[in-house]
Amino acid sequence: MKKLFLICGVLFILAIAFSSCRKCETCKAYYRSDGSLADETEYCGTKVVVNDDVTFYEDLWNDSYFTASCN
Numbered sequence: 001m002k003k004l005f006l007i008c009g010v011l012f013i014l015a016i017a018f019s020s021c022r023k024c025e026t027c028k029a030y031y032r033s034d035g036s037l038a039d040e041t042e043y044c045g046t047k048v049v050v051n052d053d054v055t056f057y058e059d060l061w062n063d064s065y066f067t068a069s070c071n
Contacts (some may be wrong), residue, residue, distance in 0.1 A: 025042070025044075027039075028070075029042045038066055
């Protein structure tokens with residue numbers, strides 16, 4: 001019975017360890033004047049971290065000289 005609980009416990013821990021989702025987004029900034037690419041950055045990680053990074057990137061690059069988008 002102890003072996004059964006041990007095996008179930010190990011399987012449970014492995015299921016949690018491998019179930020984490022990794023999200024990636026590529027952000028690009030373009031010059032407003034001619035539309036050429038100014039910067040390209042890829043963010044990967046958990047959904048919360050990537051969303052924070054994308055928000056920061058868009059806030060940083062969206063101004064009168066540049067426009068930014070992420071997908």
